[in-house]
Amino acid sequence: MRVILVLNTDGTFYQQLHRWEPLDVEAIKSELADKKTDYIVTDISKLPYLDINIETDIIWYTSHQVPEKREYIKDIIGALYLKNQQYKLVPSYELLLCHENKGMQELIKLNKGIDSLNGVYYNTLNEGLANTFPAILKYPEGAGSSTVFLVKDKDEYAKKINEFLGLSLTRYLKKVRLAYKRGKEKAQSYSTYFGGSKRHIIQPFVSGLEYDYKVLVFFNHVYVLKRFTRKNDFRASGSGLFIFDEKAPDEILDFSYNIYNKLANPFISLDVCADAENSYLIEFQGVSFGPSTMMKSNYCYIKNGSKWDYVKKDETLEQAFVYSILNNGFFKSN
Numbered sequence: 001m002r003v004i005l006v007l008n009t010d011g012t013f014y015q016q017l018h019r020w021e022p023l024d025v026e027a028i029k030s031e032l033a034d035k036k037t038d039y040i041v042t043d044i045s046k047l048p049y050l051d052i053n054i055e056t057d058i059i060w061y062t063s064h065q066v067p068e069k070r071e072y073i074k075d076i077i078g079a080l081y082l083k084n085q086q087y088k089l090v091p092s093y094e095l096l097l098c099h100e101n102k103g104m105q106e107l108i109k110l111n112k113g114i115d116s117l118n119g120v121y122y123n124t125l126n127e128g129l130a131n132t133f134p135a136i137l138k139y140p141e142g143a144g145s146s147t148v149f150l151v152k153d154k155d156e157y158a159k160k161i162n163e164f165l166g167l168s169l170t171r172y173l174k175k176v177r178l179a180y181k182r183g184k185e186k187a188q189s190y191s192t193y194f195g196g197s198k199r200h201i202i203q204p205f206v207s208g209l210e211y212d213y214k215v216l217v218f219f220n221h222v223y224v225l226k227r228f229t230r231k232n233d234f235r236a237s238g239s240g241l242f243i244f245d246e247k248a249p250d251e252i253l254d255f256s257y258n259i260y261n262k263l264a265n266p267f268i269s270l271d272v273c274a275d276a277e278n279s280y281l282i283e284f285q286g287v288s289f290g291p292s293t294m295m296k297s298n299y300c301y302i303k304n305g306s307k308w309d310y311v312k313k314d315e316t317l318e319q320a321f322v323y324s325i326l327n328n329g330f331f332k333s334n
Contacts, residue, residue, distance in 0.1 A: 002038040003325065004050065005029070006061035008069070009043050015288050016317065017295055019065045027318040035326055044076050052087065060090045060325060063099045063288040070099065088331050091265050095286030103140045103199055105283060112262045116281040119203030125161045129154060129202060136203040143290075150205065150234050157202075164198035167191060206280060209234065212273035213248060214293045215256040218324040219266060220303035221315070222256065224248040225293040245299050253301055253308050255279035266324040269293075291317050 005028065007013050012022040025041070032039045042050060044061065052059065061077060064070045074096060081093040089096075094111075098104045103121040110118065119138070120126075129135070137160055139147035151157040167175060171194045179187035214225040226248070228241035252272055259281055260268050269289035271282035295317055302309045315323065 001326075002040070002053070002057050003032055004047075004052070004057055004059045005032075005039055005041045006047055006059060007041065007043045008062065008064065008073075009045050011043065014062050014064060015291070017290075017292055019288070019290075023321070024318055027316065028322060031319050031322040035322065037326060044073055047076055048079060054084060054086050054088075058088045058090060058325060058331065063091075063096060065100070065288065067100075090325055091267075091286040092263075095263065095265050095268075099285065099287050100141045102138050102201055102283060106201055106203075108263075109281070114259065114262055114281060116259075116279075117204050117206070119201040121199070121201050123197045123199045125158055125165065126202070129157065132202065132204075133157065134205045134207075136201075136205050138201040138203060140199050140201070161198055161200065165196040167194060167196070205234075206273060206275055208275070209273055212271060212282065213252055213256075215248075215252070215270040215272050216289070216291065216293045217256060217260040217268045217270070218294070218320040219328045221320060221323065222253060222301040222303070222308075223294040223297045223313075224252070224301065225297070244293075244297050247310065248301070249274075250308060251279055255281075257303060259284065264330045266328040266330065267321060294320060 005013070005025070007025065011025075013025055013028070014020075014022050016023055029039065029041065047059070047061075059080070061073065063073055077089065077093055077096055080087055081089065094108050098108055102119075106119045106121050109116070119136070133154060133156075134150060134152045135157070137149045137151045137157060141147060149160065151160060166172075171191075175187050175191050178190050209229065211226055211228045214227060216223045224246075226243040226246050228243075230241065252274060255274075256270050256272055259270055259272075263284060263286065265286045267286070269285040271284070273280050273282055298313055300311055300313045300315075302311055
């Protein structure tokens, strides 16, 4: 096995506690060396030109919160994936596509057979949703619930989406001129083509929740944060009302580990909730996720057969990432 550590073109590898804080690359290299693992370090611009062994090389790269930089990474990794889907990519190409894209998350859930609060992905107002409210409306991008809303009925949903569907002023004036010169039919065709669009997800609403869980899985090491909702707000993410190191129910741990295995990535971040009957997956991320749940926890759950051991944390963030890459069962041993 050889790990190809792929840095950004500026030599960084994200992310730490804050999205602009990189991981300690020297600590990653030291941990790989301590584990007697061959590795090389390169940057994303050089990756397409490397001699990569499909059988033995693991390509470990990162994403970026700045859209232009993220799109470049997606281009490079996407070209590799199209060249040969057998490359061992960490994160998987699927999970890279899910970064800052909640719509893609729903499509990947569908592909992976994950049936849990499955949302439907649209790019314009859907008139056939009369019986689905109240519901959660999400826009694809955004963190900390900043683009997540509770819509109580069809009218509230329509009001939110219609904000994006009109023509810009420039386009509207051109439509008026077109109607005058070439008739209403041509103008309507123009309006339909250039009319606004807004990608969004409609997800089932679980009522009565007072808290949810942020769950980080690094192979069989699991960290859990309990997040409470604010008064008169259904959202726990971004509330700041957090409890670290409170014992989590086995049902949450088992459910999260099952999702982890279905997504088949060495590490994963999950937003999970539960009612009296079931556990539910709200969202997931496989790259550039916030690691505070791990970094601020004093204890870790370790999967031990069918049981969960609750032990004192004994690893840094860099060590947790390396541990999950070297020990997960998603790659064939070489």
